[in-house]
Amino acid sequence: MNFRQVRELTKGIQDDVALLVLPELFATGYAFQSIKETKMMAEDISGETIHFLQDLCRSIGCVICAGFAEIDRDRDQIYNSAVLVDEHEALGVYRKLHLFNKETLYFSPGNLPLAVHTIGGMKVGMMICFDWIYPEVARTLALLDADIIAHPANLVLPYCQDAMITRCLENHVFAITANRVGRETRGMDNFIFTGQSQVTSFDGTVLARAPAGAPVVKIVEINQKDARNKKINEFNDLIAGRRPSMYRTR
Amino acid sequence: MNFRQVRELTKGIQDDVALLVLPELFATGYAFQSIKETKMMAEDISGETIHFLQDLCRSIGCVICAGFAEIDRDRDQIYNSAVLVDEHEALGVYRKLHLFNKETLYFSPGNLPLAVHTIGGMKVGMMICFDWIYPEVARTLALLDADIIAHPANLVLPYCQDAMITRCLENHVFAITANRVGRETRGMDNFIFTGQSQVTSFDGTVLARAPAGAPVVKIVEINQKDARNKKINEFNDLIAGRRPSMYRTR
Numbered sequence: 001m002n003f004r005q006v007r008e009l010t011k012g013i014q015d016d017v018a019l020l021v022l023p024e025l026f027a028t029g030y031a032f033q034s035i036k037e038t039k040m041m042a043e044d045i046s047g048e049t050i051h052f053l054q055d056l057c058r059s060i061g062c063v064i065c066a067g068f069a070e071i072d073r074d075r076d077q078i079y080n081s082a083v084l085v086d087e088h089e090a091l092g093v094y095r096k097l098h099l100f101n102k103e104t105l106y107f108s109p110g111n112l113p114l115a116v117h118t119i120g121g122m123k124v125g126m127m128i129c130f131d132w133i134y135p136e137v138a139r140t141l142a143l144l145d146a147d148i149i150a151h152p153a154n155l156v157l158p159y160c161q162d163a164m165i166t167r168c169l170e171n172h173v174f175a176i177t178a179n180r181v182g183r184e185t186r187g188m189d190n191f192i193f194t195g196q197s198q199v200t201s202f203d204g205t206v207l208a209r210a211p212a213g214a215p216v217v218k219i220v221e222i223n224q225k226d227a228r229n230k231k232i233n234e235f236n237d238l239i240a241g242r243r244p245s246m247y248r249t250r
Numbered sequence: 251m252n253f254r255q256v257r258e259l260t261k262g263i264q265d266d267v268a269l270l271v272l273p274e275l276f277a278t279g280y281a282f283q284s285i286k287e288t289k290m291m292a293e294d295i296s297g298e299t300i301h302f303l304q305d306l307c308r309s310i311g312c313v314i315c316a317g318f319a320e321i322d323r324d325r326d327q328i329y330n331s332a333v334l335v336d337e338h339e340a341l342g343v344y345r346k347l348h349l350f351n352k353e354t355l356y357f358s359p360g361n362l363p364l365a366v367h368t369i370g371g372m373k374v375g376m377m378i379c380f381d382w383i384y385p386e387v388a389r390t391l392a393l394l395d396a397d398i399i400a401h402p403a404n405l406v407l408p409y410c411q412d413a414m415i416t417r418c419l420e421n422h423v424f425a426i427t428a429n430r431v432g433r434e435t436r437g438m439d440n441f442i443f444t445g446q447s448q449v450t451s452f453d454g455t456v457l458a459r460a461p462a463g464a465p466v467v468k469i470v471e472i473n474q475k476d477a478r479n480k481k482i483n484e485f486n487d488l489i490a491g492r493r494p495s496m497y498r499t500r
Protein backbone atom coordinates (compact mmCIF):
# COMPACT_ATOMS: atom_id res chain seq x y z
CA MET A 1 0.00 0.00 0.00
CA ASN A 2 1.21 3.50 -0.86
CA PHE A 3 0.27 4.90 2.55
CA ARG A 4 3.62 3.77 3.94
CA GLN A 5 5.57 5.31 1.06
CA VAL A 6 3.77 8.63 1.41
CA ARG A 7 4.39 8.56 5.15
CA GLU A 8 8.10 7.94 4.61
CA LEU A 9 8.47 10.55 1.89
CA THR A 10 6.80 13.23 3.97
CA LYS A 11 8.24 12.49 7.39
CA GLY A 12 11.31 14.60 6.72
CA ILE A 13 9.28 17.75 6.05
CA GLN A 14 10.62 20.45 8.33
CA ASP A 15 9.29 23.53 6.64
CA ASP A 16 6.02 25.20 7.28
CA VAL A 17 3.96 23.55 4.53
CA ALA A 18 0.47 24.83 3.73
CA LEU A 19 -0.63 22.53 0.90
CA LEU A 20 0.60 19.08 -0.12
CA VAL A 21 -0.53 17.56 -3.42
CA LEU A 22 -0.34 13.81 -4.05
CA PRO A 23 -0.93 12.04 -7.39
CA GLU A 24 -4.18 10.83 -8.92
CA LEU A 25 -5.40 7.54 -7.39
CA PHE A 26 -2.30 7.67 -5.20
CA ALA A 27 -3.28 4.75 -2.97
CA THR A 28 -4.90 2.29 -5.36
CA GLY A 29 -2.76 2.23 -8.48
CA TYR A 30 -4.13 3.05 -11.90
CA ALA A 31 -4.38 -0.10 -14.02
CA PHE A 32 -7.83 -1.30 -13.06
CA GLN A 33 -9.00 -4.36 -14.98
CA SER A 34 -12.71 -4.41 -14.21
CA ILE A 35 -15.52 -2.39 -12.70
CA LYS A 36 -15.76 -4.99 -9.98
CA GLU A 37 -12.14 -4.50 -9.01
CA THR A 38 -12.45 -0.71 -9.17
CA LYS A 39 -15.48 -0.88 -6.92
CA MET A 40 -13.58 -3.02 -4.40
CA MET A 41 -10.87 -0.36 -4.20
CA ALA A 42 -13.24 2.60 -4.12
CA GLU A 43 -14.12 4.45 -0.93
CA ASP A 44 -16.35 7.24 0.16
CA ILE A 45 -15.12 10.23 2.10
CA SER A 46 -15.38 8.36 5.37
CA GLY A 47 -13.03 5.66 4.02
CA GLU A 48 -9.55 4.75 5.17
CA THR A 49 -7.78 6.84 2.50
CA ILE A 50 -9.40 10.02 3.76
CA HIS A 51 -8.60 8.99 7.33
CA PHE A 52 -5.00 8.42 6.36
CA LEU A 53 -4.86 11.85 4.71
CA GLN A 54 -6.42 13.56 7.72
CA ASP A 55 -3.86 11.93 9.95
CA LEU A 56 -1.11 13.08 7.60
CA CYS A 57 -2.54 16.63 7.66
CA ARG A 58 -2.24 16.50 11.44
CA SER A 59 1.37 15.29 11.34
CA ILE A 60 2.53 17.89 8.84
CA GLY A 61 0.19 20.69 9.82
CA CYS A 62 -1.09 21.20 6.28
CA VAL A 63 -3.98 20.72 3.87
CA ILE A 64 -3.71 17.86 1.35
CA CYS A 65 -5.11 17.34 -2.12
CA ALA A 66 -4.92 13.74 -3.32
CA GLY A 67 -6.58 11.50 -5.86
CA PHE A 68 -8.71 8.53 -4.83
CA ALA A 69 -11.26 6.13 -6.28
CA GLU A 70 -14.56 7.41 -4.93
CA ILE A 71 -17.75 5.44 -4.65
CA ASP A 72 -21.18 7.00 -4.39
CA ARG A 73 -22.94 4.04 -2.81
CA ASP A 74 -26.41 5.53 -3.09
CA ARG A 75 -26.15 5.82 -6.87
CA ASP A 76 -23.70 2.93 -7.29
CA GLN A 77 -21.25 5.08 -9.25
CA ILE A 78 -17.47 5.20 -9.08
CA TYR A 79 -15.53 8.36 -9.80
CA ASN A 80 -11.89 9.20 -10.36
CA SER A 81 -11.84 11.89 -7.70
CA ALA A 82 -9.61 14.26 -5.82
CA VAL A 83 -10.21 15.33 -2.27
CA LEU A 84 -9.06 18.42 -0.47
CA VAL A 85 -8.77 17.54 3.18
CA ASP A 86 -7.56 19.05 6.42
CA GLU A 87 -7.10 17.31 9.74
CA HIS A 88 -10.80 17.64 10.52
CA GLU A 89 -12.72 17.00 7.35
CA ALA A 90 -12.96 16.75 3.58
CA LEU A 91 -13.14 20.36 2.45
CA GLY A 92 -14.08 19.49 -1.11
CA VAL A 93 -14.31 16.67 -3.59
CA TYR A 94 -13.70 16.96 -7.32
CA ARG A 95 -14.78 14.21 -9.72
CA LYS A 96 -12.69 14.07 -12.89
CA LEU A 97 -14.69 15.58 -15.73
CA HIS A 98 -12.56 14.26 -18.60
CA LEU A 99 -11.69 10.61 -18.19
CA PHE A 100 -8.69 9.36 -20.16
CA ASN A 101 -8.70 6.29 -22.32
CA LYS A 102 -9.77 3.10 -20.51
CA GLU A 103 -10.67 5.03 -17.37
CA THR A 104 -13.97 5.47 -19.21
CA LEU A 105 -14.56 1.73 -18.71
CA TYR A 106 -14.16 1.83 -14.94
CA PHE A 107 -15.28 5.27 -13.80
CA SER A 108 -18.27 7.52 -14.37
CA PRO A 109 -17.54 11.00 -15.69
CA GLY A 110 -17.59 13.68 -13.03
CA ASN A 111 -20.96 15.18 -12.16
CA LEU A 112 -19.99 17.96 -9.75
CA PRO A 113 -19.29 21.57 -10.68
CA LEU A 114 -15.72 22.79 -10.68
CA ALA A 115 -15.14 24.64 -7.44
CA VAL A 116 -12.64 26.74 -5.55
CA HIS A 117 -12.06 26.28 -1.83
CA THR A 118 -10.75 29.03 0.42
CA ILE A 119 -8.28 27.71 2.97
CA GLY A 120 -6.63 30.29 5.12
CA GLY A 121 -5.31 32.75 2.58
CA MET A 122 -5.37 30.31 -0.37
CA LYS A 123 -8.03 29.77 -2.99
CA VAL A 124 -7.51 26.25 -4.28
CA GLY A 125 -9.20 24.58 -7.23
CA MET A 126 -8.75 20.96 -8.24
CA MET A 127 -8.45 19.24 -11.57
CA ILE A 128 -7.14 15.77 -12.40
CA CYS A 129 -4.59 14.63 -14.97
CA PHE A 130 -6.14 14.68 -18.49
CA ASP A 131 -8.29 17.68 -17.58
CA TRP A 132 -5.16 19.65 -18.53
CA ILE A 133 -5.91 19.24 -22.24
CA TYR A 134 -9.26 21.02 -21.91
CA PRO A 135 -8.44 24.71 -21.46
CA GLU A 136 -11.94 25.26 -20.13
CA VAL A 137 -11.07 23.53 -16.86
CA ALA A 138 -8.24 25.76 -15.73
CA ARG A 139 -10.12 28.74 -17.16
CA THR A 140 -13.21 27.89 -15.14
CA LEU A 141 -11.13 27.62 -11.98
CA ALA A 142 -9.52 30.98 -12.75
CA LEU A 143 -12.94 32.56 -13.31
CA LEU A 144 -13.88 31.17 -9.89
CA ASP A 145 -10.87 33.09 -8.52
CA ALA A 146 -8.51 30.19 -7.91
CA ASP A 147 -4.99 31.19 -6.89
CA ILE A 148 -3.67 27.65 -7.11
CA ILE A 149 -4.72 24.66 -9.17
CA ALA A 150 -3.99 21.41 -7.35
CA HIS A 151 -3.53 18.85 -10.12
CA PRO A 152 -3.07 15.20 -9.14
CA ALA A 153 -2.00 13.18 -12.18
CA ASN A 154 -1.01 9.78 -13.52
CA LEU A 155 0.35 11.07 -16.81
CA VAL A 156 1.46 8.74 -19.56
CA LEU A 157 1.61 11.33 -22.37
CA PRO A 158 4.61 13.67 -22.54
CA TYR A 159 2.82 16.98 -23.15
CA CYS A 160 1.24 18.07 -19.91
CA GLN A 161 4.17 19.56 -18.05
CA ASP A 162 4.89 22.04 -20.83
CA ALA A 163 1.19 22.70 -21.37
CA MET A 164 0.84 23.68 -17.71
CA ILE A 165 3.14 26.61 -18.47
CA THR A 166 0.51 27.80 -20.95
CA ARG A 167 -2.33 27.08 -18.52
CA CYS A 168 -0.68 29.15 -15.80
CA LEU A 169 0.29 31.98 -18.13
CA GLU A 170 -3.12 32.31 -19.74
CA ASN A 171 -4.90 32.36 -16.37
CA HIS A 172 -2.22 33.90 -14.15
CA VAL A 173 -2.63 31.10 -11.62
CA PHE A 174 -0.22 28.77 -9.88
CA ALA A 175 -0.45 25.04 -10.53
CA ILE A 176 0.89 22.02 -8.69
CA THR A 177 0.94 18.95 -10.93
CA ALA A 178 1.69 15.91 -8.75
CA ASN A 179 2.45 13.08 -11.14
CA ARG A 180 3.19 9.43 -10.67
CA VAL A 181 6.51 7.80 -11.54
CA GLY A 182 7.38 4.28 -12.59
CA ARG A 183 5.54 1.58 -14.44
CA GLU A 184 2.38 -0.42 -13.87
CA THR A 185 1.77 -3.60 -15.85
CA ARG A 186 -1.44 -5.53 -15.48
CA GLY A 187 -3.34 -7.62 -18.02
CA MET A 188 -2.95 -5.95 -21.41
CA ASP A 189 -1.97 -2.65 -19.81
CA ASN A 190 1.56 -1.38 -19.55
CA PHE A 191 1.65 2.18 -18.27
CA ILE A 192 4.84 4.18 -18.00
CA PHE A 193 4.19 7.30 -15.97
CA THR A 194 6.14 10.40 -16.87
CA GLY A 195 6.94 11.75 -13.41
CA GLN A 196 8.40 15.26 -13.54
CA SER A 197 5.85 16.65 -11.14
CA GLN A 198 5.84 20.37 -11.54
CA VAL A 199 5.05 23.55 -9.66
CA THR A 200 4.31 26.28 -12.18
CA SER A 201 4.08 29.96 -11.39
CA PHE A 202 1.39 32.38 -12.49
CA ASP A 203 3.91 33.90 -14.91
CA GLY A 204 4.82 30.61 -16.55
CA THR A 205 8.02 30.08 -14.60
CA VAL A 206 8.65 26.45 -13.65
CA LEU A 207 9.37 26.77 -9.93
CA ALA A 208 10.18 23.10 -9.48
CA ARG A 209 10.24 20.04 -11.68
CA ALA A 210 10.84 16.62 -10.14
CA PRO A 211 12.88 13.90 -11.86
CA ALA A 212 11.13 11.54 -14.26
CA GLY A 213 11.82 8.35 -12.39
CA ALA A 214 11.96 8.80 -8.64
CA PRO A 215 9.35 9.76 -6.04
CA VAL A 216 10.32 12.97 -4.30
CA VAL A 217 8.83 15.70 -2.16
CA LYS A 218 9.58 19.25 -3.27
CA ILE A 219 8.74 22.30 -1.23
CA VAL A 220 8.21 25.58 -3.04
CA GLU A 221 7.39 28.91 -1.50
CA ILE A 222 4.89 31.06 -3.36
CA ASN A 223 2.81 34.09 -2.65
CA GLN A 224 -0.57 32.97 -3.87
CA LYS A 225 -1.76 36.57 -3.97
CA ASP A 226 0.45 37.09 -7.02
CA ALA A 227 -2.23 35.17 -8.91
CA ARG A 228 -4.86 37.78 -8.13
CA ASN A 229 -3.46 40.52 -10.31
CA LYS A 230 -4.41 39.56 -13.85
CA LYS A 231 -2.76 42.59 -15.41
CA ILE A 232 0.34 41.82 -17.42
CA ASN A 233 0.90 45.43 -18.43
CA GLU A 234 -0.84 48.77 -18.16
CA PHE A 235 -3.41 47.84 -20.81
CA ASN A 236 -3.97 44.07 -20.56
CA ASP A 237 -5.89 42.27 -17.85
CA LEU A 238 -6.05 38.62 -18.88
CA ILE A 239 -9.49 38.04 -17.39
CA ALA A 240 -11.16 41.43 -17.84
CA GLY A 241 -9.82 41.50 -21.41
CA ARG A 242 -11.76 38.42 -22.45
CA ARG A 243 -14.44 38.82 -25.14
CA PRO A 244 -17.00 36.20 -24.12
CA SER A 245 -19.63 37.36 -26.60
CA MET A 246 -17.18 36.46 -29.38
CA TYR A 247 -16.39 32.94 -28.16
CA ARG A 248 -18.17 29.80 -29.18
CA THR A 249 -18.59 27.34 -26.37
CA ARG A 250 -20.39 24.48 -28.13
CA MET B 251 8.06 49.65 -47.90
CA ASN B 252 7.87 45.96 -47.04
CA PHE B 253 6.18 45.09 -50.32
CA ARG B 254 9.57 44.83 -52.00
CA GLN B 255 11.01 42.62 -49.28
CA VAL B 256 8.03 40.27 -49.43
CA ARG B 257 8.30 40.17 -53.21
CA GLU B 258 12.01 39.28 -52.98
CA LEU B 259 11.56 36.68 -50.24
CA THR B 260 8.82 34.90 -52.13
CA LYS B 261 10.14 35.10 -55.67
CA GLY B 262 12.20 31.95 -55.25
CA ILE B 263 9.18 29.81 -54.36
CA GLN B 264 9.17 26.85 -56.72
CA ASP B 265 6.89 24.48 -54.86
CA ASP B 266 3.19 24.23 -55.20
CA VAL B 267 2.17 26.51 -52.32
CA ALA B 268 -1.46 26.66 -51.21
CA LEU B 269 -1.35 29.15 -48.34
CA LEU B 270 1.20 31.84 -47.48
CA VAL B 271 1.02 33.63 -44.12
CA LEU B 272 2.70 36.99 -43.55
CA PRO B 273 3.13 38.80 -40.21
CA GLU B 274 0.74 41.14 -38.44
CA LEU B 275 0.76 44.67 -39.90
CA PHE B 276 3.37 43.42 -42.34
CA ALA B 277 3.43 46.51 -44.52
CA THR B 278 3.08 49.36 -42.05
CA GLY B 279 5.32 48.52 -39.13
CA TYR B 280 4.04 48.24 -35.58
CA ALA B 281 5.18 51.19 -33.50
CA PHE B 282 2.41 53.66 -34.19
CA GLN B 283 2.66 56.90 -32.24
CA SER B 284 -0.79 58.40 -32.70
CA ILE B 285 -4.27 57.65 -33.95
CA LYS B 286 -3.70 60.18 -36.69
CA GLU B 287 -0.65 58.35 -37.92
CA THR B 288 -2.38 54.96 -37.68
CA LYS B 289 -5.27 56.34 -39.69
CA MET B 290 -2.91 57.61 -42.36
CA MET B 291 -1.47 54.12 -42.76
CA ALA B 292 -4.81 52.31 -42.61
CA GLU B 293 -6.57 51.01 -45.69
CA ASP B 294 -9.80 49.33 -46.56
CA ILE B 295 -9.97 46.13 -48.54
CA SER B 296 -9.76 48.00 -51.79
CA GLY B 297 -6.46 49.56 -50.71
CA GLU B 298 -2.99 49.08 -52.14
CA THR B 299 -1.96 46.41 -49.61
CA ILE B 300 -4.78 44.14 -50.67
CA HIS B 301 -3.95 44.83 -54.31
CA PHE B 302 -0.33 43.95 -53.64
CA LEU B 303 -1.41 40.71 -51.96
CA GLN B 304 -3.75 39.79 -54.80
CA ASP B 305 -0.96 40.34 -57.25
CA LEU B 306 1.33 38.17 -55.14
CA CYS B 307 -1.35 35.46 -55.02
CA ARG B 308 -1.37 35.54 -58.79
CA SER B 309 2.43 35.25 -59.02
CA ILE B 310 2.70 32.36 -56.58
CA GLY B 311 -0.62 30.69 -57.31
CA CYS B 312 -1.69 30.65 -53.67
CA VAL B 313 -3.95 32.16 -51.06
CA ILE B 314 -2.40 34.65 -48.61
CA CYS B 315 -3.19 35.63 -45.05
CA ALA B 316 -1.53 38.84 -43.92
CA GLY B 317 -1.98 41.50 -41.29
CA PHE B 318 -2.87 45.09 -42.18
CA ALA B 319 -4.16 48.25 -40.57
CA GLU B 320 -7.80 48.39 -41.63
CA ILE B 321 -9.99 51.44 -41.68
CA ASP B 322 -13.76 51.35 -41.63
CA ARG B 323 -14.37 54.78 -43.13
CA ASP B 324 -18.11 54.74 -42.53
CA ARG B 325 -17.67 54.32 -38.80
CA ASP B 326 -14.28 56.03 -38.60
CA GLN B 327 -12.70 53.06 -36.84
CA ILE B 328 -9.27 51.48 -37.30
CA TYR B 329 -8.66 47.80 -36.68
CA ASN B 330 -5.59 45.61 -36.40
CA SER B 331 -6.81 43.16 -39.02
CA ALA B 332 -5.83 40.15 -41.04
CA VAL B 333 -7.10 39.45 -44.50
CA LEU B 334 -7.38 36.19 -46.36
CA VAL B 335 -7.06 36.95 -50.02
CA ASP B 336 -6.81 35.15 -53.34
CA GLU B 337 -6.00 36.63 -56.70
CA HIS B 338 -9.58 37.77 -57.19
CA GLU B 339 -10.84 39.05 -53.86
CA ALA B 340 -10.64 39.31 -50.09
CA LEU B 341 -12.12 36.03 -48.88
CA GLY B 342 -12.35 37.13 -45.29
CA VAL B 343 -11.25 39.78 -42.83
CA TYR B 344 -10.52 39.21 -39.16
CA ARG B 345 -10.24 42.12 -36.73
CA LYS B 346 -8.02 41.38 -33.74
CA LEU B 347 -10.21 40.72 -30.72
CA HIS B 348 -7.52 41.06 -28.06
CA LEU B 349 -5.34 44.09 -28.58
CA PHE B 350 -1.94 44.05 -26.89
CA ASN B 351 -0.58 46.86 -24.77
CA LYS B 352 -0.48 50.24 -26.56
CA GLU B 353 -2.30 48.86 -29.57
CA THR B 354 -5.34 49.69 -27.48
CA LEU B 355 -4.48 53.37 -27.97
CA TYR B 356 -4.46 53.20 -31.76
CA PHE B 357 -6.91 50.48 -32.76
CA SER B 358 -10.48 49.56 -31.93
CA PRO B 359 -11.06 46.05 -30.61
CA GLY B 360 -12.35 43.63 -33.23
CA ASN B 361 -16.10 43.59 -33.78
CA LEU B 362 -16.47 40.70 -36.23
CA PRO B 363 -17.16 37.08 -35.29
CA LEU B 364 -14.35 34.57 -35.56
CA ALA B 365 -14.81 32.71 -38.81
CA VAL B 366 -13.48 29.82 -40.87
CA HIS B 367 -13.09 30.08 -44.64
CA THR B 368 -13.12 27.08 -46.93
CA ILE B 369 -10.55 27.39 -49.70
CA GLY B 370 -10.21 24.40 -51.93
CA GLY B 371 -9.75 21.58 -49.47
CA MET B 372 -8.62 23.79 -46.57
CA LYS B 373 -10.63 25.28 -43.74
CA VAL B 374 -8.69 28.31 -42.56
CA GLY B 375 -9.35 30.44 -39.51
CA MET B 376 -7.45 33.58 -38.59
CA MET B 377 -6.25 35.00 -35.32
CA ILE B 378 -3.63 37.68 -34.66
CA CYS B 379 -0.63 37.71 -32.32
CA PHE B 380 -1.79 38.19 -28.67
CA ASP B 381 -5.00 36.29 -29.37
CA TRP B 382 -2.82 33.22 -28.64
CA ILE B 383 -3.06 33.85 -24.88
CA TYR B 384 -6.84 33.51 -24.93
CA PRO B 385 -7.56 29.79 -25.37
CA GLU B 386 -11.10 30.66 -26.41
CA VAL B 387 -9.88 31.99 -29.76
CA ALA B 388 -8.24 28.82 -31.09
CA ARG B 389 -11.03 26.80 -29.47
CA THR B 390 -13.69 28.82 -31.24
CA LEU B 391 -11.92 28.31 -34.56
CA ALA B 392 -11.69 24.57 -33.88
CA LEU B 393 -15.39 24.43 -33.01
CA LEU B 394 -15.98 26.14 -36.36
CA ASP B 395 -14.08 23.22 -37.96
CA ALA B 396 -10.84 25.00 -38.80
CA ASP B 397 -8.08 22.73 -40.07
CA ILE B 398 -5.48 25.47 -40.03
CA ILE B 399 -5.11 28.61 -37.93
CA ALA B 400 -3.32 31.34 -39.85
CA HIS B 401 -1.69 33.48 -37.18
CA PRO B 402 0.08 36.68 -38.23
CA ALA B 403 2.09 38.07 -35.33
CA ASN B 404 4.42 40.80 -34.12
CA LEU B 405 5.42 39.03 -30.93
CA VAL B 406 7.56 40.70 -28.31
CA LEU B 407 6.93 38.21 -25.48
CA PRO B 408 8.80 34.88 -25.52
CA TYR B 409 5.92 32.51 -24.72
CA CYS B 410 3.78 32.18 -27.81
CA GLN B 411 5.73 29.69 -29.87
CA ASP B 412 5.66 27.09 -27.11
CA ALA B 413 2.06 27.91 -26.28
CA MET B 414 1.07 27.21 -29.87
CA ILE B 415 2.08 23.59 -29.27
CA THR B 416 -0.58 23.48 -26.55
CA ARG B 417 -3.11 25.28 -28.76
CA CYS B 418 -2.63 22.79 -31.57
CA LEU B 419 -2.65 19.77 -29.28
CA GLU B 420 -5.77 20.77 -27.39
CA ASN B 421 -7.70 21.46 -30.61
CA HIS B 422 -6.01 19.04 -33.01
CA VAL B 423 -5.50 21.82 -35.55
CA PHE B 424 -2.52 23.06 -37.52
CA ALA B 425 -1.22 26.58 -36.92
CA ILE B 426 1.02 28.87 -38.90
CA THR B 427 2.45 31.64 -36.73
CA ALA B 428 4.14 34.19 -39.00
CA ASN B 429 6.12 36.46 -36.73
CA ARG B 430 8.17 39.53 -37.31
CA VAL B 431 11.93 39.76 -36.75
CA GLY B 432 14.17 42.64 -35.82
CA ARG B 433 13.67 45.81 -33.88
CA GLU B 434 11.49 48.89 -34.21
CA THR B 435 12.33 52.01 -32.24
CA ARG B 436 10.11 55.06 -32.37
CA GLY B 437 9.36 57.67 -29.73
CA MET B 438 9.35 55.92 -26.35
CA ASP B 439 8.83 52.53 -27.97
CA ASN B 440 11.58 50.01 -28.49
CA PHE B 441 10.18 46.71 -29.71
CA ILE B 442 12.32 43.63 -30.23
CA PHE B 443 10.33 41.03 -32.14
CA THR B 444 11.01 37.40 -31.35
CA GLY B 445 10.93 35.90 -34.86
CA GLN B 446 10.93 32.10 -34.77
CA SER B 447 7.85 31.85 -36.95
CA GLN B 448 6.44 28.42 -36.49
CA VAL B 449 4.32 25.83 -38.25
CA THR B 450 2.78 23.55 -35.64
CA SER B 451 1.09 20.25 -36.34
CA PHE B 452 -2.24 19.05 -34.99
CA ASP B 453 -0.33 16.64 -32.75
CA GLY B 454 1.92 19.31 -31.25
CA THR B 455 4.91 18.58 -33.45
CA VAL B 456 6.82 21.69 -34.51
CA LEU B 457 7.08 21.18 -38.28
CA ALA B 458 9.20 24.27 -38.84
CA ARG B 459 10.61 27.01 -36.71
CA ALA B 460 12.36 29.96 -38.34
CA PRO B 461 15.42 31.65 -36.85
CA ALA B 462 14.95 34.46 -34.34
CA GLY B 463 16.64 37.16 -36.32
CA ALA B 464 16.30 36.75 -40.07
CA PRO B 465 13.32 36.93 -42.42
CA VAL B 466 12.83 33.62 -44.21
CA VAL B 467 10.23 31.74 -46.17
CA LYS B 468 9.63 28.16 -45.07
CA ILE B 469 7.51 25.71 -46.99
CA VAL B 470 5.90 22.86 -45.08
CA GLU B 471 3.73 20.13 -46.51
CA ILE B 472 0.77 19.08 -44.41
CA ASN B 473 -2.38 17.10 -44.90
CA GLN B 474 -4.95 19.42 -43.43
CA LYS B 475 -7.43 16.56 -43.16
CA ASP B 476 -5.36 15.17 -40.30
CA ALA B 477 -6.92 17.94 -38.23
CA ARG B 478 -10.41 16.57 -38.75
CA ASN B 479 -10.02 13.46 -36.65
CA LYS B 480 -10.23 14.65 -33.06
CA LYS B 481 -9.77 11.20 -31.55
CA ILE B 482 -6.47 10.68 -29.80
CA ASN B 483 -7.28 7.11 -28.78
CA GLU B 484 -10.21 4.72 -28.86
CA PHE B 485 -11.99 6.53 -26.04
CA ASN B 486 -11.05 10.22 -26.31
CA ASP B 487 -12.33 12.67 -28.89
CA LEU B 488 -10.98 16.08 -27.92
CA ILE B 489 -14.03 17.98 -29.13
CA ALA B 490 -16.84 15.49 -28.50
CA GLY B 491 -15.37 14.85 -25.04
CA ARG B 492 -15.88 18.42 -23.91
CA ARG B 493 -18.28 19.04 -21.00
CA PRO B 494 -19.69 22.48 -21.86
CA SER B 495 -22.35 22.39 -19.16
CA MET B 496 -19.53 22.21 -16.61
CA TYR B 497 -17.55 25.18 -17.94
CA ARG B 498 -17.87 28.75 -16.83
CA THR B 499 -17.54 31.22 -19.63
CA ARG B 500 -17.90 34.52 -17.77
